[in-house]
Amino acid sequence: MKPYLDYILEQTQAVLAIDSPTGYTANAARYVAGEYEKLGYKATITTKGSVLVEIGGKQEDDAIVLAAHCDTLGGMVKEIKSNGNLRLSPLGGMNPNNAEAENVRIVTKFDGIYEGTFQMDNASIHVNKEYNETTRGWDCMEVVLDEKVASKEDTEKLGISVGDVVCFEPRTRITESGYIKSRFLDDKLSVGILLGYAKYLKEEKITLEHKMYHYITVYEEVGHGGASSIPEGVKEMISVDMGCVGEGLNCTEHQVSICAKDSNGPYNYDVVTGLMKAAKEQKLDFAVDVYPFYGSDVDVTLSAGYEIRHGLIGSGVYASHGYERSHKDGVENTLKLLVAYCK
Structure with a gap:
């Protein structure tokens, strides 16, 4: 996984270097769309300004969306x-x-x-x-x-x-010990992870059982990023966002976090169980948590009336909405969970 991890960190730094406070995201969206196209995918910028990417897969009537967001505070x-x-x-x-x-x-x-x-x-x-x-x-x-x-x-x-x-200013820095420090790792770190996952699927020549889309939204920080543009046939959607790290929670920056419940209620029981099963089978370093003050794109998608199963995962991030910190280990565990769960 090392080449893909290196690529993820490279892309994360590139996206972090593009200013994109919510409402001013066109430059970041164009960059992300261009990187998907370089990998050989079809990327569309929606009317709202989000990036929707067709990843491929067999079953079109039971498709999955992986969502991250490139808008920031x-x-x-x-x-x-x-x-x-x-x-x-x-x-x-x-x-x-x-x-x-x-x-x-x-x-x-x-x-x-x-x-x-x-x-x-x-x-x-x-x-x-x-x-x-x-x-x-x-x-x-x-x-x-x-x-x-x-x-x-x-x-x-x-x-x-x-x-x-x-x-x-994001003030991005990656230390020799593997820590990733920057404003706006929420959620540009996950944008990098999804690009790395897309690169992995392409270079390993993997055809997924279910059709997949990647959806990079641009209004998550103000609560309506995932409210539109979900393709027909999608039955499941997972937000790949930051995993919460803090007092009273289990997750560390070295782990992938699986969210069981946030401020809007519980995530789909079968999806949470499936994510845990995949993590256990692959012997990943993971944590399951209830986030006390949190909402995600998939919460909004449900509120908009879409009939989907929903989940939320992410690399552990400390000091959310401040000068945030994660670690390469958390990134790798998140990538491996996507590989194991979505295959």
Whole structure:
């Protein structure tokens, strides 16, 4: 599996390097579609902007979808302040507590991209005696532009306006010990895993028993990514998303997580059982967990009225929606579970 693992990490880093806060995902979607096409698959970008890929397989009336998402958290300019700095509104569940002091890129509609830093108002601890006591929130945080501006008018002259997208630096790093650290591993790590699985199927010349699609959605972080474009004949859908790591849960970054239940309720009993059986038979390092605060694309697919069996797996990811961390072991276990379960 090593060549496919190397490819997964390469593609994960490539996708992470493309800014794609939810609502601003066209560049990432085009890249992913192009990589599937390089592997020899037909990839379609839907009207909504997602990527739908035909993987192949025999039984068309009992098809399966594997879904991941390439949209991430981010921000949007909601106000240009009198001092020229920017007040933001979050895109998705971006939390200002763990985004403080992060570098950002402001994507204007017509005048290019500018850089800045997301800071607390009056961020100098030598000046602000309330620095330590201030609760970080969107109403007391701002983007300080890396431009010579001192007024709202100065910033507007740059072409920056309300509604512009603000992208946070992912700071991707893979350590010698195999840890993968970056913002937005949720869910670009799984996009890499699905590309690696597609490469594995193609190069090993494997024909699946059931027809398969890969579906890379673009609005998961705001709750409607998987609500449309499910092909006819699909009876099962599995979200390949991040596995939760934290207090009270079993999963570590070295494992593949199988979710039995999230905030929306239990996953399909037979699918969860089948995933566990495949993991046990292959002697994979896995955990089964109940996620306390979580929703996935397949939850949304069910809510949209599609009649499917549903499941959720993913490589264990620590510090979700912050500066996240996983490990090559978790990636490999996730890939091997897909190979074993879907064959």
